Amino acid sequence: MSLKHAILVLLETEAGSGYDLLKGFKQRLGFFWNASHQQIYQQLKKMHEEQLIELTMEKQNGKPDRKVYHLTNSGREELATWIADPVKPNKVNDALLVKLYAGHMTEPDVLLKELQRHKEIHQKMLATFLDLEAQLNALPKDKQTPYRLPYLTLRRGIIGEEGWLQWAEEVEEELSKMKKAAG
Amino acid sequence: MSLKHAILVLLETEAGSGYDLLKGFKQRLGFFWNASHQQIYQQLKKMHEEQLIELTMEKQNGKPDRKVYHLTNSGREELATWIADPVKPNKVNDALLVKLYAGHMTEPDVLLKELQRHKEIHQKMLATFLDLEAQLNALPKDKQTPYRLPYLTLRRGIIGEEGWLQWAEEVEEELSKMKKAAG
DNA sequence: TATGCCATGTAAGGGGTTACATGATTGA
DNA sequence: TCAATCATGTAACCCCTTACATGGCATA
Numbered sequence: 267m268s269l270k271h272a273i274l275v276l277l278e279t280e281a282g283s284g285y286d287l288l289k290g291f292k293q294r295l296g297f298f299w300n301a302s303h304q305q306i307y308q309q310l311k312k313m314h315e316e317q318l319i320e321l322t323m324e325k326q327n328g329k330p331d332r333k334v335y336h337l338t339n340s341g342r343e344e345l346a347t348w349i350a351d352p353v354k355p356n357k358v359n360d361a362l363l364v365k366l367y368a369g370h371m372t373e374p375d376v377l378l379k380e381l382q383r384h385k386e387i388h389q390k391m392l393a394t395f396l397d398l399e400a401q402l403n404a405l406p407k408d409k410q411t412p413y414r415l416p417y418l419t420l421r422r423g424i425i426g427e428e429g430w431l432q433w434a435e436e437v438e439e440e441l442s443k444m445k446k447a448a449g
Numbered sequence: 450m451s452l453k454h455a456i457l458v459l460l461e462t463e464a465g466s467g468y469d470l471l472k473g474f475k476q477r478l479g480f481f482w483n484a485s486h487q488q489i490y491q492q493l494k495k496m497h498e499e500q501l502i503e504l505t506m507e508k509q510n511g512k513p514d515r516k517v518y519h520l521t522n523s524g525r526e527e528l529a530t531w532i533a534d535p536v537k538p539n540k541v542n543d544a545l546l547v548k549l550y551a552g553h554m555t556e557p558d559v560l561l562k563e564l565q566r567h568k569e570i571h572q573k574m575l576a577t578f579l580d581l582e583a584q585l586n587a588l589p590k591d592k593q594t595p596y597r598l599p600y601l602t603l604r605r606g607i608i609g610e611e612g613w614l615q616w617a618e619e620v621e622e623e624l625s626k627m628k629k630a631a632g
Numbered sequence: 633t634a635t636g637c638c639a640t641g642t643a644a645g646g647g648g649t650t651a652c653a654t655g656a657t658t659g660a
Numbered sequence: 661t662c663a664a665t666c667a668t669g670t671a672a673c674c675c676c677t678t679a680c681a682t683g684g685c686a687t688a
């Protein structure tokens with residue numbers, strides 16, 4: 267139920283359209299919150315009805331009008347209240363682990379290939395995160411200060427991906443042993 | 450869409466009722482798949498209609514009849530096919546990180562308290578996992594063999610929780626600094 | 633000529649949460 | 661006597677995914 271609050275966070279920094287928010291999710295919250303454009307437009311409609319956000323129309327030629335949303339006082343309050351309220355830790359539902367658990371039903375190679383696919387994705391994400399970290403660290407110290415909190419979320423991404431890849435090595439080793447034993 | 454397959458995995462080992470499955474999720478897949486009893490009963494109804502599972506009634510005195518479900522051939526096939534098919538990596542949606550990102554709207558103490566709540570939960574989970582690992586390692590080598598794959602899922606839990614706690618230390622350090630600077 | 637970006641939406645269906653509903657047995 | 665465990669379900673609601681729908685502009 268926090269898509270609402272993630273949107274409020276993005277709009278708190280800067281007013282924007284549904285399309286801006288879509289990009290905002292990708293660029294700013296991408297490693298810990300994701301939303302599709304369909305979700306965003308529907309949510310904005312609801313939040314407008316709840317008067318958490320206001321909109322101004324911007325006319326454009328050739329393109330549809332931009333609906334630029336900004337926080338109301340009520341929206342700002344909602345966000346501040348939510349931050350102070352406890353949230354439940356995430357429910358973990360990981361299909362890859364279900365497959366591994368039931369791996370006796372298939373060949374080690376099937377599992378290894380699936381693992382490989384996931385590993386590539388995780389490697390790319392780690393590379394992106396490390397790149398961002400390097401960019402931040404290259405800034406002069408005083409310019410880094412405003413990014414202290416976002417930087418911590420980036421650290422979560424880095425530590426998480428490193429852990430995942432470390433685990434993947436253990437899995438690969440074990441599956442290779444099983445393959446040899448079977449072959 | 451994999452609750453269906455998680456249920457098939459549990460029933461593949463042993464036939465069981467909705468209630469048995471609820472316990473099965475907690476005890477066997479708990480660190481990587483969770484489902485409520487309402488979800489399970491509704492899903493079983495659907496899977497029965499799709500003929501992935503069959504049921505036999507067991508009469509009991511004083512209690513409602515147990516509906517014991519077991520896989521059909523079609524269910525077993527569905528499971529094997531699913532294991533070989535690529536699954537998308539999980540979408541990450543982590544409200545705690547959204548809060549941290551927008552932490553400038555509140556006091557460091559508010560964030561520290563929320564972090565503390567989550568930390569306790571993660572510490573308990575890690576303790577449980579390490580306990581299970583110790584139990585497995587205490588078994589004679591030949592008894593360990595059938596648990597090789599479930600053991601790997603347990604390792605995912607351990608590495609994940611260790612990473613989370615390591616990150617929490619970084620966050621605590623940074624928030625403490627901010628608190629001092631503000632006070 | 634085709635891909636991608638800009639920019640917005642609706643509709644159907646699937647999945648999950650919360651609340652409601654019942655009722656016996658067992659152990660602290 | 662109270663809480664937990666056994667054992668099953670329905671209903672309303674919310675959230676998310678997939679598919680459908682439109683159309684101009686810019687770049688390769």
